[in-house]
Amino acid sequence: MTLAQLKDELIAYSKTIGVDKIGFASADPFAELKNRLLTQQQLGYQSGFEESDIEKRVYPEKLLQGARTIISIALAYPSKMSNSPRNTKEERRGIFCRASWGKDYHDILRDRLKKLEIFLKERAPEAKTISMVDTGELSDRAVAERAGIGWSGKNCATITPEFGSYVYLGELVTTLPFEPDTPMIEQCGSCTKCIDACPTGALVQGGQLDSNKCIAFLTQTKDFLPDQYRKKLGNRLYGCDTCQQVCPENKGKDFHNHPEMEPDPEIAKPKLIPLLTISNREFKERFGHISGSWRGKKPIQRNAIIALAHFKDQQALPILADLLKKDPRPVIRGTAAWAIGVIGSIEEKRLLDEVKNTEKDDKVLREIDKGLNIMEYKE
Structure with a gap:
């Protein structure tokens, strides 16, 4: 089996296990990201929840020796709730953000990534893999952008043409040298609605977030x-x-593809x-x-x-x-x-x-x- 055939099989298999979008990126260093992370660090804009070692965030080789490809996956989550309870004077209610609706997305994505790893190992036993979700060293957004999943919006979210920014991201690093997909370029244009609407001014400018104000x-x-x-x-x-x-890209976007996310x-x-x-x-x-x-x-x-x-x-x-x-x-x-x-x-x-x-x-x-x-x- 050629790598091209294995890639096609992996893409087809991903759809059967509930992956909404999959893309392939090279495991080359993220040089531009390194400069941005250093700037964020110098400005004191980091939250403290990130991986502190910037080298690990930009050099996939430090996470997996011989890394050649990063496979990025995206799963769409709902933006609307059916039977949403009313917030009344008699019963005041709080709200959890949409990314916290349903089962913890870390568990959901780890399940999908584990299945993809097993699928690869069965067909290419020599392959080495490592996967991560959100709390891993790599930048999910930088990987997704390079893999053609979506572009990094001015709101610092990955925006996909199909699902808007209502997506969870995860990635799988492998030693297999798959043909990379075309990276997606930024498409926000002159729109600044997210920057203008940010309640605390945490969006300093397009693509730059002061996490401490978010x-x-x-x-x-x-x-x-x-x-x-x-x-x-x-x-x-x-x-x-x-x-x-x-975000105009999210207008009308509401997907209910995964029961555990409801x-x-x-x-x-x-x-x-x-x-x-x-x-x-x-x-x-x-x-x-x-x-x-x-x-x-x-x-x-x-x-x-x-x-x-x-x-x-x-x-x-x-x-x-x-x-x-x-x-x-x-x-x-x-x-x-x-x-x-x-x-x-x-x-x-x-x-x-x-x-x-x-x-x-x-x-x-x-x-x-x-x-x-x-x-x-x-x-």
């Missing part, structure tokens, strides 16, 4: 959310879809108040299967408190008061104090004054003062 990153942090971003958060619990929602409406848009008292076990049982749970319940609860402040939900005050007085976690106590200041009135001012006399944590005390200052401003 709401998708901020929702995953575990410390106090900086003051300037709290109003920007809205009711987001995990992630942010704004730059995808405004969201449970009560998980994707959960009621906010019950989240505040959920136990670790309950959180794992309800949310453990989605990618948005990977940082644990504390960031989600902190974001839920901020969302309740965004809605000025009076119904939340008793629980917020309880969290302020009893929760062992300073971030939750402090965020609750701030939210009480946003929502509450004179009665809650007495509560903040009372707790201020017993609270020992300096950061929580600062949040209590913020809450009191907000109340004074309202008066």
Whole structure:
């Protein structure tokens, strides 16, 4: 069997296992990417979640000796939810971003990549392979662009002609020298809708993101959310879809090709108040299967408190008061104090004054003062 025949067979097989798009790229160094990553590092724009060794991110040979080809795959995920629950005054709800709907995409893509590896090894036993999804060393977007899957948009997402940017990406590095596909060039043109719509100005310019300002990153942090971003958060619990929602390339794009990606409406848009008292076990049982749970319940609860402040939900005050007085976690106590200041009135001012006399944590005390200052401003 020739490599050309094996490539055709692999492409055909990929469709039978639920791969929506597949492309082949050379495993040559990503020289241009290296320069961009160094610039990001110098500017302090990295999130800290990336692979810290830039050499591993741009030299596939460092990950697999003799690497010749990188196979990129894309799976389309839904952009719309059927039976989406209403966010009402009586029942305020938060929202997980679309990339966290359904089963954790890392598991889904690893399953597809494993099947592709087995398929290759059965037909070319001498081949060496290594695969990765998202948390691997390589840049999924750089690989997908080189493999002709899509182009790197100004919103820093991979945009495919077929599915827009609503795709999960993964890659398989192999020693087999397949014929590479044609890379896809950038097609955003003069459009700047994503840059203009970014809630925090995290999109510095087309294709450049300051991760530390990005709401998708901020929702995953575990410390106090900086003051300037709290109003920007809205009711987001995990992630942010704004730059995808405004993209013209995503208009009308909504694919339901994979049952395991379908969201449970009560998980994707959960009621906010019950989240505040959920136990670790309950959180794992309800949310453990989605990618948005990977940082644990504390960031989600902190974001839920901020969302309740965004809605000025009076119904939340008793629980917020309880969290302020009893929760062992300073971030939750402090965020609750701030939210009480946003929502509450004179009665809650007495509560903040009372707790201020017993609270020992300096950061929580600062949040209590913020809450009191907000109340004074309202008066």
